[in-house]
Amino acid sequence: MKSADTSHEASGFVLLDKPAGMTSFQLLFPLKRTFNTKRVGHAGTLDQEATGLMVAAVGKCTRLLDRIESQSKMYSFRLHLGRTTDTLEFRGEVLSEDPNGARSTAQLQTVLGTFLGVQQQKPPQYSAIKIEGKRASDLMRKGQEVELKPRQIEIMRLELQAVPESSIEDVSCQEFDLVCACSKGTYIRALGRDIAVALGTVGSVSLIRRLAIGSLMVEQGQSIKDPETLQLIAPEVVFHWPRFDLTEARLGDVRQGKRVSVSLDDSSSVFAMAEGRAVAMGRVESSVFFPELQLNGV
Numbered sequence: 001m002k003s004a005d006t007s008h009e010a011s012g013f014v015l016l017d018k019p020a021g022m023t024s025f026q027l028l029f030p031l032k033r034t035f036n037t038k039r040v041g042h043a044g045t046l047d048q049e050a051t052g053l054m055v056a057a058v059g060k061c062t063r064l065l066d067r068i069e070s071q072s073k074m075y076s077f078r079l080h081l082g083r084t085t086d087t088l089e090f091r092g093e094v095l096s097e098d099p100n101g102a103r104s105t106a107q108l109q110t111v112l113g114t115f116l117g118v119q120q121q122k123p124p125q126y127s128a129i130k131i132e133g134k135r136a137s138d139l140m141r142k143g144q145e146v147e148l149k150p151r152q153i154e155i156m157r158l159e160l161q162a163v164p165e166s167s168i169e170d171v172s173c174q175e176f177d178l179v180c181a182c183s184k185g186t187y188i189r190a191l192g193r194d195i196a197v198a199l200g201t202v203g204s205v206s207l208i209r210r211l212a213i214g215s216l217m218v219e220q221g222q223s224i225k226d227p228e229t230l231q232l233i234a235p236e237v238v239f240h241w242p243r244f245d246l247t248e249a250r251l252g253d254v255r256q257g258k259r260v261s262v263s264l265d266d267s268s269s270v271f272a273m274a275e276g277r278a279v280a281m282g283r284v285e286s287s288v289f290f291p292e293l294q295l296n297g298v
Helices: 026-034 059-069 105-115 135-140 188-198 248-255
Strands: 012-018 040-045 051-058 073-081 084-085 093-098 117-121 153-162 177-182 203-213 243-247 267-274 277-285 288-293
Touching: 012 026, 012 059, 012 153, 026 040, 026 051, 040 059, 051 059, 059 288, 073 188, 105 153, 105 188, 135 243, 177 188, 188 203, 248 277, 248 288, 267 288
Parallel strands: 051 203, 084 203, 243 267
Antiparallel strands: 012 051, 040 051, 073 177, 073 203, 084 093, 117 153, 153 177, 267 277, 277 288
16 A cells, blocks of 8 residues: 655565557656656566556655566467467568468377477567667567577467467467466467467467466556555565564564574564564574565555
8 A cells, every 4th residue: 555654765576467559668657756766677578468466665665566576477469370470469560371371270289299308499589588788579670680699498388278269360270278387588479389380370469468477467566547546555565584573672673684583483574573474584594583665664
């Protein structure tokens, strides 16, 4: 919840359900106005036409975004067999078509299992990956060819959800709705491309929707349509880390960045609590808490 105490900078997380047609960066502008801060950020970029869960942070909590970024993701998407495009999105510029690209459900099922586990994936050329400080997608739009090295990813789940009725004119382009749970850095567009290749054809994707990041679900996402109604979520709600309560005296020590003794096992991420709110996070080593980030608490 937003605090009425103006002596403290607003700090917390905002779970959003990103609409199609808006970039991840554009999603941050309303947050700056709503929470009166310049310090905003997000974890995990979504393509402009993709929808779903975006985790944004305000104030000091922006320093915790990397902890969210590293968590697993879950997506739903539609795979189109028989057509590939420059962006690997179905509505991109068509590069090639396969009039015999349709495959049966049984054929698809035979290859999905081969994508489970740790593997190397070549990112799409149209991506936010930077080459000498410039995004690969920007270089491609300027007519420059880019070559991106494969990256290690992991697919934990890849399942067929439905075979939708064809919504396109070319009936030779078969469609399948899939769901995927994967590691950080996985490109769903590239996954669609690779599934098609494994089936001996070409492919592209549409309707990408992020369903979850770690334990956070898209159903928790708020709409950006009315920014004034957006609510901040405290970090201790987002992260289920070990925590301990501070006495008034020890609260003052932690606020000054001093170490305090605790009865906790070693951990790289721990919340120091006061009056039910996280006031600092840090690590515990040999029963000593080392403050690393002061949070807006009591």
